[in-house]
Amino acid sequence: MVVREDVWSWTLSLDGRYSVKSACSFLIKDLMVMGIPQGEVLKAVSRVWKSWAPSKVIVFSWQLLLDMIPSRSNLIRWGISLPEGGVGCVFCDVLSESSAHLFLSCPSFFTVWYQVSRWLGWDFVMPLGLAQQFQVFTGLGGGKRVRLGLLLVWHIVIWTI
Numbered sequence: 001m002v003v004r005e006d007v008w009s010w011t012l013s014l015d016g017r018y019s020v021k022s023a024c025s026f027l028i029k030d031l032m033v034m035g036i037p038q039g040e041v042l043k044a045v046s047r048v049w050k051s052w053a054p055s056k057v058i059v060f061s062w063q064l065l066l067d068m069i070p071s072r073s074n075l076i077r078w079g080i081s082l083p084e085g086g087v088g089c090v091f092c093d094v095l096s097e098s099s100a101h102l103f104l105s106c107p108s109f110f111t112v113w114y115q116v117s118r119w120l121g122w123d124f125v126m127p128l129g130l131a132q133q134f135q136v137f138t139g140l141g142g143g144k145r146v147r148l149g150l151l152l153v154w155h156i157v158i159w160t161i
């Protein structure tokens with residue numbers, strides 16, 4: 001009988017080593033069984049990993065694109081009660097605090113996207129949803145390196161917000 005020391009092994013990769021990408025790929029398959037994500041969101045979450053950004057930044061972006069961050073509208077959707085009148089955005093208190101509102105259209109952060117677009121020399125386009133904005137923003141580059149750079153900028157802006 002051969003006695004071996006116990007070792008940890010990640011069964012979702014061929015080499016047994018853990019990676020955030022393999023874990024998220026596993027989770028996305030689970031979500032797809034439930035019908036999410038679809039369309040633009042599916043395209044965005046599959047592209048979000050090919051980035052030079054740190055893993056923790058990419059994971060947050062991935063959660064955001066899947067609308068799985070604890071925004072006030074998500075907390076209500078998940079059955080978590082908020083104080084009365086607590087649906088409004090924490091920054092502007094005007095609209096419902098959805099993920100798209102917080103990271104795209106909230107007046108507190110809208111100007112960040114406007115300034116980044118101006119810095120890149122682009123005419124500013126009003127963002128639609130997060131996945132659509134991701135696809136447009138990161139797809140405007142001419143070559144692979146430019147697109148990787150734009151994806152990094154997108155991650156940085158999201159992380160900064």
Ligand SMILES: [Zn+2]
Nearest residue numbers: 089091092106
């Ligand atoms: Zn707001």
